Amino acid sequence: MKGLDYTxxxxxxxxxxxxxxxxxxxxxxxxxxxxxxxxxSRLVYILVGLSGLYLCTFFSRLADNNA
Incomplete structure (x- = not known):
């Protein structure tokens, strides 16, 4: 999972x-x-957009670590 996070x-x-x-x-x-x-270039734009959506999950992970 850490590799996906960094990517x-x-x-x-x-x-x-x-x-x-x-x-x-x-x-x-x-x-x-x-x-x-x-x-x-469209593939790059799609991957960047998906990465942004994936990084939204960091908020819940940060909340879980601070609890």
Missing amino acids: ALVLTIIGAINWGLVGLFKFDLVAFLFGNLSWF
């Missing part, structure tokens, strides 16, 4: 950096690297 965290950080670049400079790093909405 999700890394993907979410990549997504956050990408959104920061889009907001500050109108530069989409994922599209630049893999093509504008190519199948691979």
